[in-house]
Amino acid sequence: MRSPLSPVLSINGLVKDVGPLAGLDGKMLRVVSDVSLTAERGQVTALLGPNGAGKTTTLECAQGLQKRTGGTISLLGADPATAGAGLRSRVGVMLQDGGLPPSARPLPLLRHIAGLYADPWPVDDLVERLAIDTFSRTGVRRLSGGQKQRLALAAALVGRPEVLFLDEPSAGLDPQSRALVFNLITELRDSGMGIILTTHLMDDAQRLADYVYIIDGGRNVAEGTVQQLLAREPGVDSGTGSGGHVRTLVFDARPGLDLSGVLPEGAVVVETRAGSYSVTGVLRPGHLAALASWWEANDVMPAAMSLQARSLEDVFLDISGKDIR
Numbered sequence: 501m502r503s504p505l506s507p508v509l510s511i512n513g514l515v516k517d518v519g520p521l522a523g524l525d526g527k528m529l530r531v532v533s534d535v536s537l538t539a540e541r542g543q544v545t546a547l548l549g550p551n552g553a554g555k556t557t558t559l560e561c562a563q564g565l566q567k568r569t570g571g572t573i574s575l576l577g578a579d580p581a582t583a584g585a586g587l588r589s590r591v592g593v594m595l596q597d598g599g600l601p602p603s604a605r606p607l608p609l610l611r612h613i614a615g616l617y618a619d620p621w622p623v624d625d626l627v628e629r630l631a632i633d634t635f636s637r638t639g640v641r642r643l644s645g646g647q648k649q650r651l652a653l654a655a656a657l658v659g660r661p662e663v664l665f666l667d668e669p670s671a672g673l674d675p676q677s678r679a680l681v682f683n684l685i686t687e688l689r690d691s692g693m694g695i696i697l698t699t700h701l702m703d704d705a706q707r708l709a710d711y712v713y714i715i716d717g718g719r720n721v722a723e724g725t726v727q728q729l730l731a732r733e734p735g736v737d738s739g740t741g742s743g744g745h746v747r748t749l750v751f752d753a754r755p756g757l758d759l760s761g762v763l764p765e766g767a768v769v770v771e772t773r774a775g776s777y778s779v780t781g782v783l784r785p786g787h788l789a790a791l792a793s794w795w796e797a798n799d800v801m802p803a804a805m806s807l808q809a810r811s812l813e814d815v816f817l818d819i820s821g822k823d824i825r
């Protein structure tokens with residue numbers, strides 16, 4: 501785990517039991533057994549994990565919404581389990597379902613929230629920045645999913661929080677709104693806000709996160725910068741791999757080519773469907789040269805080919821497995 505000088509959030513050995521549960525003969529169920537993470541100021545820290553990994557439970561304990569069973573949590577230097585309203589006013593939370601009152605209208609709602617803070621973000625500016633002006637007087641229940649998301653972000657920001665929790669911030673956003681929201685998140689990060697992001701969209705995490713924690717089954721399974729995680733070789737649990745990046749070369753040619761023994765070690769060749777081949781591994785120029793020589797010797801001219809970088813999604817699936825939770 502990182503040891504930043506002044507983290508906005510620091511979780512150590514979090515344990516959370518729920519219950520007693522009737523389905524377990526009245527026993528407690530341990531849903532988080534050992535999660536640790538730190539989030540720095542001026543960074544986006546992503547918490548990723550498959551369904552049921554314990555992300556929501558971890559973050560709700562961090563926000564003081566659930567009582568932890570064990571471990572320590574420090575949010576802006578205070579214990580969220582015992583801190584009062586003073587801490588809450590320094591923390592912004594954007595929930596996936598918005599948590600907004602259905603009968604409220606965006607502009608009056610934001611003005612009302614702003615009235616609770618001594619030095620709020622000017623509402624007109626937020627409304628303009630998040631393009632809320634076009635629906636500022638429409639009832640929340642009539643807003644589209646993307647409009648609710650932008651309003652939820654504005655509501656989380658109006659108190660100028662020092663730390664911001666974002667749960668699936670781009671859910672339901674069209675490409676224009678996504679760009680708007682991402683630009684704002686990047687700007688907030690650059691201005692020193694500590695941002696904690698949970699998402700199932702690996703693309704969002706890859707784009708926004710400075711540091712990533714992956715949890716599964718209620719415990720940490722991997723962490724690192726996006727670059728460090730991308731450099732991992734498939735199946736390797738720790739370290740940064742051999743220094744090269746795993747890539748996939750995809751090409752289309754005639755079906756049934758026997759490429760066994762053609763490539764230097766470290767590459768796996770699969771005919772994914774008739775005539776489509778993928779070569780995956782820490783590919784080096786020698787792999788490309790061997791393939792091209794073999795094509796020449798066997799009179800094969802691919803109809804199409806591309807070299808693809810490994811994505812955070814590939815790494816995530818590699819670490820957390822492909823089983824459905």
Ligand SMILES: Nc1ncnc2c1ncn2[C@@H]1O[C@H](COP(=O)(O)OP(=O)(O)OP(=O)(O)O)[C@@H](O)[C@H]1O
Nearest residue numbers: 518519529531549550551552553554555556557558
């Ligand atoms: N009160 C509860 N009673 C029973 N099980 C619970 C309770 N709270 C959480 N769980 C279980 O704990 C596990 C972790 O849940 P949590 O919501 O933290 O996961 P998550 O990583 O946020 O999942 P998702 O990605 O699906 O939102 C799940 O298996 C969930 O069913």
